[in-house]
Amino acid sequence: MTPFNRFVAILGITLVSAQAHAVDVSFTSSAGLAQSYGNTYTTTVDGLTISASAWSSTARANQFEQAALTLTPGFGLGVCSSQEKANCTAKNFADALGNKGADDLILFSFSGAVNLQSLSMIQFGGDSDLSIWAGAGAFSPAGLKASLIGTATLYDNTSNVNTVKTVSLAGFTGSYDWIAVAARIGQNNDFAKLQSLTINPVAQPVPDAATWMTMLAGLGLVGFRVNRRQA
Known part of the structure; x- marks a missing residue:
């Protein structure tokens, strides 16, 4: 030649x-995560680094503060707030992404811009409505109320059967550097663990x-x- x-x-x-090609990031096959306030879970898939962190509206005036991210093999990511204590147990779904007593949130940050495709979760307690935000640039919910993050896209669960559910993110049509997923703001009966996130790195x-x-x-x-x- x-x-x-x-x-x-x-x-x-x-x-x-x-x-670009779709990247499916699973949170069910990973080893358990050491739980402490402010901990993070980071993985790299096809050159794209995804970082997850936990937050809860347990600070003064319902502002978000760092919580403990949980990772249960076979189930996925959840949150232990300061009210539930780090290393909280599965009793009353305390280690899930929930909104009983305080609103839990998981923030995913990406090393490059992505298009959002879908996420999957497993439901607990008969309901798993979600509030979802996404944006570009650096972001932290520290010290913010949910209303200051912006208008959330709502996922309304229609089945009380506790199974794995797929949530379409097709409504997010731009490119994003982060996505935040919370148990439905304003309710107190939603519990889930996030199992996977499907994204498409921007070409x-x-x-x-x-x-x-x-x-x-x-x-x-x-x-x-x-x-x-x-x-």
Whole structure:
């Protein structure tokens, strides 16, 4: 293969690798997580790093403060608030993402922009309504009330059967750096553990016409020089 053809092949591989594909991040097969206030769970899938942290509206005036993130193999992510104490047990679903006594929230942050596809959860206690937010840029709910995060997208559960449920995130049509999932704000009977999150890393922008012309001119110059050397 000539240097010119090798360069063209590398360029083709680079363009193909820039195409986005869905990433399914599971939280059920991981080992248990040491529980402490402010702990995080971080994983990297296909070069994308996803970090999860726990929060609860147990601070003064129902403001969010750091809680303990729980990870139960086979079940998924939940939250222990300062009211429930770190290392809380499954009694009365205390270690789940819930809203009894205080509103629990799990924040997922991404190392790059993503499109949101869906999440799955397992329901406890007969109901699992959710409030969901997403945004771009750095974000922390510390010291915020739920109303200050913005208008939540609501997921209304329609079945009291405690099974795994899939929540579509198709309503989030942009690209996002984070997503926050809470037990339904304003209620007190919702409990769930988050099992997986499906996202689509945002592909690199396709070069505009001027950039393509510059690239083609460069390729032509490389080809011309290679042909001269071979001659």
